[in-house]
Amino acid sequence: DAMVIQNPRYQVTQFGKPVTLSCSQTLNHNVMYWYQQKSSQAPKLLFHYYDKDFNNEADTPDNFQSRRPNTSFCFLDIRSPGLGDAAMYLCATSTAGPQSHTQYFGPGTRLTVL
Amino acid sequence: GQQVMQIPQYQHVQEGEDFTTYCNSSTTLSNIQWYKQRPGGHPVFLIQLVKSGEVKKQKRLTFQFGEAKKNSSLHITATQTTDVGTYFCAGWGDGGSQGNLIFGKGTKLSVKP
Numbered sequence: 001d002a003m004v005i006q007n008p009r010y011q012v013t014q015f016g017k018p019v020t021l022s023c024s025q026t027l028n029h030n031v032m033y034w035y036q037q038k039s040s041q042a043p044k045l046l047f048h049y050y051d052k053d054f055n056n057e058a059d060t061p062d063n064f065q066s067r068r069p070n071t072s073f074c075f076l077d078i079r080s081p082g083l084g085d086a087a088m089y090l091c092a093t094s095t096a097g098p099q100s101h102t103q104y105f106g107p108g109t110r111l112t113v114l
Numbered sequence: 115g116q117q118v119m120q121i122p123q124y125q126h127v128q129e130g131e132d133f134t135t136y137c138n139s140s141t142t143l144s145n146i147q148w149y150k151q152r153p154g155g156h157p158v159f160l161i162q163l164v165k166s167g168e169v170k171k172q173k174r175l176t177f178q179f180g181e182a183k184k185n186s187s188l189h190i191t192a193t194q195t196t197d198v199g200t201y202f203c204a205g206w207g208d209g210g211s212q213g214n215l216i217f218g219k220g221t222k223l224s225v226k227p
Contacts, residue, residue, distance in 0.1 A: 040222070041219065041220075042202060042217035042218060042219045042220055043157065043202075043217050044217075045215065090156055090157070092157075102147065102159045102162065103147075103157075103159065103204075103215070104159070105156040105157045105158070106156060107155070107156050108156050
């Protein structure tokens, strides 16, 4: 089945130790998104890729970076995780172009920062 | 900037009671989407509304988009325990930005059997 896969599902890192979260999709969607969701809050968009074009949200900290080496994969790099970065990180995809397309979410990676 | 407000934040109902969550935007939306997130799960798309005044139904769920395209509602008739979760509205602004999908804070529904 076509889907959005995130690995790992749970990630524990130490304060300041770089961590990478991965997302892959078999939907062949042009757009891939990374969201941060803290407990009892709405998903907050960090950035997205439209094909190879990277679009950063204005309030996304520099500590967060992303890479998309090909259509199927997208990575979220947190260079120096702080305690406040503990959250669920959701990857989502959608078809290209218009705002009207559905977003398909992966199961998320729950990040714990010790 | 554009904001999407959603109320109530929490709703506790007895099984069989109805439930409604409301979503209001500070600006006109090109369309609005609704997602459901089960406890411990990820958001799952429910529906999209595009036209002014549009009403769509999915079994016991009724979705409405306001005439001014600035508000929306989700109504569940005769709730069941399987309806438990957080319901998010998410609106696309008219600005045309590819990533300009703004989520409401969600309404967390609990259903007492």
